[in-house]
Amino acid sequence: MNACLRAVVRTALFRGAKVTGIAHGYLGLINGLFQELAASSVSNIIQRGGTFLKTARCQEFLSPGGRQMAAEQLRRAGIEGLIAIGGDGTFRGAHDLSEEHQVRVLGVPGTIDNDLYGTDYTIGYDTAVNVALEAIDRIRDTAASHDRIFFIEVMGRQAGFIALQAAIAGGAEQVLLPETPTSLEQVEEVLRAGEQRGKKSMIILVAEGEEQGGALEIARELGRRLPQLECRVCILGHIQRGGAPTANDRVLASKLGAAAVEALLAGESDKMVGEIGEALTLTPLPETWQKKKPLDADLLELASMLAT
Ligand code: F6P
Secondary structure (H helix, E strand, O other), rough: OHHHHHHHHHHHHHHOOOEEEEEEEEEHHHHOOOEOOHHHHHHHOOOOOOOOOOOOOOOOOOHHHHHHHHHHHHHHHHOOEEEEEEOOOHHHHHHHHHHHHEEEEEEEEOOOOOOOOOOOOOEEEHHHHHHHHHHHHHHHHHHHHHHEEEEEOOOOOOOOHHHHHHHHOOOOOEEEEEOOOOOOHHHHHHHHHHHHHHOOOEEEEOOOOOOOOOOHHHHHHHHHOOOOOOOEEOOOHHHHHHHOOOOHHHHHHHHHHHHHHHHHHOOOOEEEEEEEEEEEEEEEEEHHHHHOOOHHHHHHHHHHHHOO
């Protein structure tokens, strides 16, 4: 998100616009936590994870009263357009604000989950996958040395993008995804088959939001069914949301931040900038959460073929 903020600020200034940073997301918008940003305000942040403006989950913005206060703050500060970086929650709020108070808004997809329709990739996803992958590689050393089965849980809320990508890159024996429910019997079968083929260690990747429960519950149950196997669990959690962003994420964030400014200056509103193939695109905000971006079917097939 820092790389995106840098691109927004520098593009807007280059185009002759003034830029105001809003601290703590919608919470800061409601409370008028505004600060004017100069080119130097975004120096030395492209390599840092997170957002220097800070962010928050804001209940108040879910209510019409909260959005009314936000719109008043924007008017009072003379702000003519808002760029909101985030996921579907951020975009629902931005859309409501634009409908109810005619505020011009542009969305930039920023979530590690990659679950937004209208862009191939969201900012943060590539970094999260690479962090997960590094962890998987490290865990494999213990799994292999101790002959253990590891259940590794990755983030993604209700989406399996991180899990699928990390599973293929990390050579996982199986991946459990919310989009393609897997029964415990199927997992048991994979473990038994692996054991019969002489596998001493295995990695099962579990996406958060998987319908059998989290990695802990799944491992507990399979440990009961297959007591001869030594099972361990590792939940990667928020580790995946921090650290220096990958080059791909920094470039995507720079492109999308600049595109959001250009779109806003061109009079666009209530849309999300995205990149599909090589092209920069605009998608109406409601479509970004109403339409579903499917997992790549070829990748799904590849994951199961290579895991045998
Ligand atoms: O949406 C991004 C995400 O990191 C999800 O993958 C995860 O489920 C959620 O946020 C965690 O939210 P919080 O940091 O509020 O616990």
